[in-house]
Amino acid sequence: MSENIKKIAVLTSGGDSPGMNAAIRAVVRTCAYHNIECIGVYRGYEGLIDGDFESLDARSVKGIINKGGTFLKSARSKTFRTKEGRQKAYENLLNENVNGLVVIGGDGSFTGALVFNNEFGFPVMGIPGTIDNDIVGTSHTLGFDTALNTVVDAIDKIRDTASSHNRLFFVEVMGRDVGHIALNAGIAGGAEEILIPEEDLGLERLVDSLNKSKTTGKTSSIVIVAEGDKIGKNIFELKDYVDENMEGYDVRVSVLGHMQRGGAPSCFDRVLASRMGVKAVESILDGETNYMVGLINGKMELTPLDQAIKGKTKINLELLRVSDIMST
Amino acid sequence: MSENIKKIAVLTSGGDSPGMNAAIRAVVRTCAYHNIECIGVYRGYEGLIDGDFESLDARSVKGIINKGGTFLKSARSKTFRTKEGRQKAYENLLNENVNGLVVIGGDGSFTGALVFNNEFGFPVMGIPGTIDNDIVGTSHTLGFDTALNTVVDAIDKIRDTASSHNRLFFVEVMGRDVGHIALNAGIAGGAEEILIPEEDLGLERLVDSLNKSKTTGKTSSIVIVAEGDKIGKNIFELKDYVDENMEGYDVRVSVLGHMQRGGAPSCFDRVLASRMGVKAVESILDGETNYMVGLINGKMELTPLDQAIKGKTKINLELLRVSDIMST
Amino acid sequence: MSENIKKIAVLTSGGDSPGMNAAIRAVVRTCAYHNIECIGVYRGYEGLIDGDFESLDARSVKGIINKGGTFLKSARSKTFRTKEGRQKAYENLLNENVNGLVVIGGDGSFTGALVFNNEFGFPVMGIPGTIDNDIVGTSHTLGFDTALNTVVDAIDKIRDTASSHNRLFFVEVMGRDVGHIALNAGIAGGAEEILIPEEDLGLERLVDSLNKSKTTGKTSSIVIVAEGDKIGKNIFELKDYVDENMEGYDVRVSVLGHMQRGGAPSCFDRVLASRMGVKAVESILDGETNYMVGLINGKMELTPLDQAIKGKTKINLELLRVSDIMST
């Protein structure tokens, strides 16, 4: 274990996700366990530039493992995209004698960390925190599982009213570039169709499918739509199209929105956050840098940051097929 | 107790609300307790006209007290607004030897019941089922309490992400004519401002208030907006106005939508539904008609249907004041 | 409004209940609204004696309205039962220039407040915080509604497994002296029988009732038992008796325990806490003392503390009857 590392900083960056607080707690307590100092950086890279730091010991993170959001707050920083901004951040870390940085966030945040390391050789380690599950190098990003449960709970509620009224609901869930939330929550919510960015079902086939559902005896239906669905129409346009091209359904729209990002993290996300925090800190102590910790085949593994930020995770084709079969 | 009543029908009508199943169960079991028959009518007045009936005994309503929606389904019926429609409904009830009708729904449904009684002298009894709490003659309509908890749970989640990012959120909740959901959920969700149909805050005062909140150290804010808020702008227009007239906030919008109508009913709504079902059936057995059962000062009371459908419940001024003080 | 009151102290005492944090917040913000100071006292009367105070302003109570428990912590204090202890507490309050004390707790806590006022003439105001709903002068104590939802959620889960296996479950809920939790949660959970301290069903009638349930086609059953049920047997003895005197059921026991006291408060409890906090502070400012604030017929009212601590609230006989009818 590297004896040069005496102090580690941790920040959250980009969109928040459930489990970020649990990950901060894990970073802080792993530092305490190894008798090294830990400081929290407020507002992501913005706070790094402003020197908005707070010393954190094991007790200072009590009672946060079950809290949504991030008590260190998050932000997107334009200044960190400038050389001057990063220089200032570097100096702040040096002044505080910090030897390593844990960045909890998504691919944009990791890109910043990588640039920072390239310029100053400062050890950085990433923890993937985003509800979208769109990062290569981990089967689950932090917050994905919680967001799925939030979405499914909302779909269950919507189905209550849909089936009481023989209605067709379009429900929009998060996912601009990837359909993981839509696909998993759609299967779990018993959706008739799931529209995702990776696959263009086409409007006609959508209407065909819904018509077929009716003939098989379904009296209400739910269609899950990812924000970035490939059909290329927003959810209100979809409703209008179906209203015009289909009979016998009262069509409604529900956009789940930002509540998908909040809430107490699930058990899965809390355990994942704890494992990731331990792995991130101990990897820095082992002299590693420029990696992201992730869950691969059930184990904590490191993936180079430059691989993690390339491309997007692929949709699971088996799940697409399961979805088709389930809407029989 | 009237010995003429041998068979009672029950239906749900209008928008569904959590607790309707529990109320149906209570009606059915109270009939069973008094050894009279009970039939369920599907799809509200539509089913009454179509003769879509099912005989229900005590066991046939097991396992539904905790289910959202209504297994008898609900609908709005245009045909029941015609004399012919109601005549057909009456004949169907006569053919089935039904002597009384329990209508679970809102004021539109009660108006139908009243007209029906006026024409045919058929005994009718109303149970107020709507999440809006807008019916005179009961402190709580069925589903109101559950909807409040659903809304507050969503606000809690939104606050997680709002406070992680120093954001201002406009959150739209149900309530076209009355602000009960907005006011109660707003207080419980710690909202800075609550916009309701009963009170026009005005756009300038809204911005003033939000600016004042910032100066007192608030870094994120939530404004609850009832669908029918008096300012007369929809929630996206509100966002635009604030975006233009206020600095330092990242403003977002969330429309909670139909999930507010679903979900397992709260303990309060299940107990209320059970009490209302008992009272409704026993009032018919006592020879009463044209009443709505309701909770007044903690007791089950009858209110004439023609009073129940007149006007809307008033907003509680004490709550408005509490809301002001809490956003200090 | 009294101009003599410049500073109010608030403490939580006795068993904790959901909504206590929301009530503290309401007390603090109402003080801020009226431009008077507020201090929090840690660990109830113990902290009053130890001078364990913290100044609280409007911002210091942000983010707590939805948290269970009490951040001021609670305790039972033996020392406060001594004259010396109370003398010390009085001196601490004088030294801090505190002019009024809000006590959030149950009847034991109110007794302490009353004795304290009698000795030193110090203005005290009570807020009823307990899940048991056993205090005269309010239709709902703080935390009762939340506890009911927690219990009902647990019963729903237990019913899943009970009905999968044709089992009979005895479920113990809190309530040593009163059966309000048992009765309400029992109705809402669809219990076959509810054993409460106020009524002795008798073991034979219990077995008769369960046998009758079986003959009417019920394949699983849940019996809710208040801690202090009148039959005078603990829940394991009940199980043994039924095991010996009844056939065809696999009998199980579940004791819900302390989780009934925790959790995010319901909307109802948050609104109630906010109203009570406002009323408590403003009553002190109006020169009142020795009262408890409470909800009576939907309005905030004052009840003299000596009345509040006398006797227990009565069980609602209408609910007992509803319970009987529902288990038809």
Added chain:
Amino acid sequence: MSENIKKIAVLTSGGDSPGMNAAIRAVVRTCAYHNIECIGVYRGYEGLIDGDFESLDARSVKGIINKGGTFLKSARSKTFRTKEGRQKAYENLLNENVNGLVVIGGDGSFTGALVFNNEFGFPVMGIPGTIDNDIVGTSHTLGFDTALNTVVDAIDKIRDTASSHNRLFFVEVMGRDVGHIALNAGIAGGAEEILIPEEDLGLERLVDSLNKSKTTGKTSSIVIVAEGDKIGKNIFELKDYVDENMEGYDVRVSVLGHMQRGGAPSCFDRVLASRMGVKAVESILDGETNYMVGLINGKMELTPLDQAIKGKTKINLELLRVSDIMST
């Protein structure tokens, strides 16, 4: 694909777990998708022997994906352990022209399936349904994830009251032979210590650890105890020991009990159930028998039943270490 398979039967056996209904639904719909018949068997092997069958089509399983328990009910069957019982079951299946059997349950249920196949050559396929996660051949059994969330939610509530009162809580969770629930929920619930069947901490070390926690500033603590913890004392004896050998804590016990088996399945369990149901039916159609479907490295895989019923899954040593570090 085998053209000999025309009809598949499905049953649930042993202790129920959340997700069983979702798995039944998946089996039924996959049959419908492949145009083969499906029948449900009530009460596990008991119903197989009694011929308690019901034909199930795609619509007959609507609305059950989110319901806890199993609508086919479950049971343990002594008769199926006899040759006569199994003979009768076999004849019933023959009479109904059933060609394959899907068994949803734990290792006891799988043993029965294996014996049945050995005797009659009847194709059987297992789906691992148990909250204990103790079956070799799948990283997650059906219901494990849901049970974890239920346990963690209860721990969160208990912590509210523990930290309000500076208490030490022993919380018993399910797990007679394996500590997976205890270990995961303990980490997620922020437990100080976790007592599991796989590891004997020893009473002295437990007290040492709790004393050390106090010196580091912890004022309340939660210890998770699996039913079958290795220390060899039940949870009440543990409390007594700590009461006698430790000062300064008010020690309490909570046994979570059967509610751990119920509740709406999590998104994870619903998706897993859907995948397993598809895989089980299609494996039978592919001519396979005597396998269990499972999740291995994120993919659906088959494991021979005789391997699945041998031994127990191992505890994850990394998690043990994470737990130690987190309680720093």
